[in-house]
Amino acid sequence: MIHRNAPLTPTGRLRLARCVVDDGWPLRRAAERFQVSHTTATRWAQRYRRHGAAGMSDRSSRPRRSPHRTPALVEERVLRIRREHQIGPLRLAARADVAASTAHRILQRHHMPRLASCDRATGEPVRRYERSRPGELVHIDVKKLGRIPDGGGHKALGREAGRKNKSGTGYAFLHTALDDHSRLAYTENLPDEKAPTCAGFLARATAWFAAQGVTVERVLTDNAWSYSKNTWRQTCRDLGISPRWTRPWRPQTNGKVERFHRTLLDEWAYQQPYTSEAERQAAFPNWLDWYNYHRPHTGISGHTPASRVTNLSGQHT
Structure with a gap:
């Protein structure tokens, strides 16, 4: 260079x-x-x-000798602690008795990935993937969300008053189908997550994606009871969809829809202090439309989900 x-x-x-x-x-x-x-x-x-x-050609400016470089034994100790405890340079420095900047240079020298890029359970770098076309794989999951009582919860009234006003509100079950390639999302607020409810949601989600010009080929879910029943399997057969399940205790496999739910909470559910569940639900269609058609998505280089679906109506409005 x-x-x-x-x-x-x-x-x-x-x-x-x-x-x-x-x-x-x-x-x-x-x-x-x-x-x-x-x-x-x-x-x-x-x-x-x-x-x-x-x-x-340019030559490397690296010196031939580095007499003050950290000894090999110290580097090995830093790397061993990192592998065993999965901690960053600041905590590594305290355990290995070196400066935090030294621990950081050692990790860089040995090409150790950032902790944010590693799987928490195994410490291995996260392997990211993306399907090549819309509909090839759709992620499905349910987010359980506490309903807001009439008059508002603790965000609107404060902790003490909100605690007194939350009895009997129950939960909303947000069922989401998210396309792996485009990140196009379809979400419904349903009363539960039972097998018939999940199967009905799959049928409606498949019809919605078909209206956008996307044919659902596979669906990926976790191993929840509702997704392992014959009701789910039969619905998949009727729709011509191949069902897939994540490995047990591996929610990262379904990480795209998990990340969508985090975005949903940050930018809609908890974005402002709503005074009732009806008010919050009334704001959801506009937010979902903004997410699909107008919001730049960092996972797809700043494009909108709709821009990745060929000839999707409304993507330029």
């Missing part, structure tokens, strides 16, 4: 060096011709004499 402030490319360096070495130009004349300093012209001419055209 060429240094960003380099006045010459390797080709320009070679031309300068050949003018001096092969054609006998004076160094000052060559320097003036190529708009560089006299010392720069001297350096590239000498490199050409010693190494030929191969010497025109």
Whole structure:
């Protein structure tokens, strides 16, 4: 890679060096011709004499020896603690008796990934994937959300008053189907997460995606009781969909819809202090429309989910 402030490319360096070495130009004349300093012209001419055209590339600025580098035993201890306890440079520094900056350099030197990029259970780097076309895989999950009592909960009234006003409100069950490729989402607020309810949601979600020009081929769910019953399997067969399940205790496999639910909570459910559940639910259609059609999605390079579905009506409104 060429240094960003380099006045010459390797080709320009070679031309300068050949003018001096092969054609006998004076160094000052060559320097003036190529708009560089006299010392720069001297350096590239000498490199050409010693190494030929191969010497025109940039060299590493790394020193041949680093007498003050952290000893190998200390580096091994830092790496071992990192693998065993999955902690960052600041806590590593306290355990390994080194500076936090030293622990950070050791991790970088050995290409250790950031903790945010690792699986918490195994410590291995998270392997991200994305299906190549809409409908190839749809993630389905349910988010259980406490209902807001009439008059408002603790966000609107404060902790003490909100605690007195929350009895008997129950829960809302947000069923979501999210396309793996486009991140296009379909969500319904349903009274429970029983097998017939989940199967009915799948049928309606499949019809909704079909109206957007997306044919659902596979669905991925966790191993909840409702998704393992014959009701779910039979509905999948009737719709021509292949069901898939995550491995036990591995919610990361269904991480795209899990992340959608976190976005949903941050940007809609808890975005403002609603005074009732009806008020919050009334705001949901507008939020979902904004998510699908207008909100830049960081997981797909800032594009909107709708922009990844060919000829989806309304994507430019």
